[in-house]
Amino acid sequence: MKVLVPVKRVVDYNIKVRVKSDGSGVDITNVKMSMNPFDEIAVEEAVRLKEAGVATEVIAVSAGVTQAQETLRTALAIGADRAILIESDEDLQPLAVAKLLGALVDKEQPQLVILGKQAIDDDSNQTGQMLAALAKLPQATFASKVTVADGRAQVTREVDGGLETLSLSLPAVVTTDLRLNEPRYVTLPNIMKAKKKPLETVKPADLGVDVSPRLKTLKVVEPPKRGAGVKVPDVATLVDKLKNEAKVL
Ligand code: AMP
Numbered sequence: 001m002k003v004l005v006p007v008k009r010v011v012d013y014n015i016k017v018r019v020k021s022d023g024s025g026v027d028i029t030n031v032k033m034s035m036n037p038f039d040e041i042a043v044e045e046a047v048r049l050k051e052a053g054v055a056t057e058v059i060a061v062s063a064g065v066t067q068a069q070e071t072l073r074t075a076l077a078i079g080a081d082r083a084i085l086i087e088s089d090e091d092l093q094p095l096a097v098a099k100l101l102g103a104l105v106d107k108e109q110p111q112l113v114i115l116g117k118q119a120i121d122d123d124s125n126q127t128g129q130m131l132a133a134l135a136k137l138p139q140a141t142f143a144s145k146v147t148v149a150d151g152r153a154q155v156t157r158e159v160d161g162g163l164e165t166l167s168l169s170l171p172a173v174v175t176t177d178l179r180l181n182e183p184r185y186v187t188l189p190n191i192m193k194a195k196k197k198p199l200e201t202v203k204p205a206d207l208g209v210d211v212s213p214r215l216k217t218l219k220v221v222e223p224p225k226r227g228a229g230v231k232v233p234d235v236a237t238l239v240d241k242l243k244n245e246a247k248v249l
Pocket of ligand 1: 006007008009036038039061062063064092094097114115116117118119120122123124125126127128
């Protein structure tokens with residue numbers, strides 16, 4: 001069973017991004033970039049399926065600039081077998097990525113595609129759902145547990161009221177939630193091994209996909225600054241302030 005894992009290169013989660021002065025977006029020049037954390041969880045899950053003898057091959061794929069190769073090497077170091085870079089300098093929006101992944105699903109015929117539930121840069125939470133629709137595959141989003149047996153995947157999902165378990169026929173699309181697993185640390189020997197694993201590069205045109213943006217960003221602004229807090233001497237003053245100053249009681 002082949003598992004395809006899309007991984008996105010995003011601004012590292014520890015970085016506080018700055019809005020560009022012209023409000024056209026955030027400034028990512030010289031900023032540390034890493035694999036999207038939910039995608040690390042997706043790679044870990046796929047590798048665990050391989051270690052359990054359920055999956056036979058784990059393929060990592062990233063769509064983006066040349067440097068996304070580094071993200072793919074990280075996926076290979078976690079344990080993916082090979083990688084595909086869909087190289088493009090365009091601003092790749094979720095629909096374009098979903099179409100690219102759809103073309104790869106046609107080509108590679110994976111039984112399972114495991115994506116992150118969302119990319120922490122655009123917070124779209126759309127690509128997995130769009131891919132499932134385009135490729136006409138069943139989907140289970142926000143997975144906190146995945147088991148595969150007898151041509152089906154059982155996926156426990158985190159929903160508002162608690163947990164829901166779905167049974168999907170394969171091939172299927174799954175997106176990961178935070179509690180699915182804890183990704184392993186990448187060791188130096190595995191980083192070295194990853195350098196020798198195959199990494200193929202294709203262009204969107206090779207997959208017959210038009211990736212031109214469909215959405216236009218009008219304006220990006222910083223959130224308003226929080227004012228300084230005040231200390232109150234006792235509960236009575238607090239209640240009084242909440243009632244008469246903040247007017248929230
Ligand atoms: P989003 O819909 O942008 O929040 O992204 C959801 C998931 O789609 C991510 O966690 C990745 O697994 C996948 N994804 C999004 N963009 C890319 C990309 N450029 N390359 C590879 N995977 C992507």
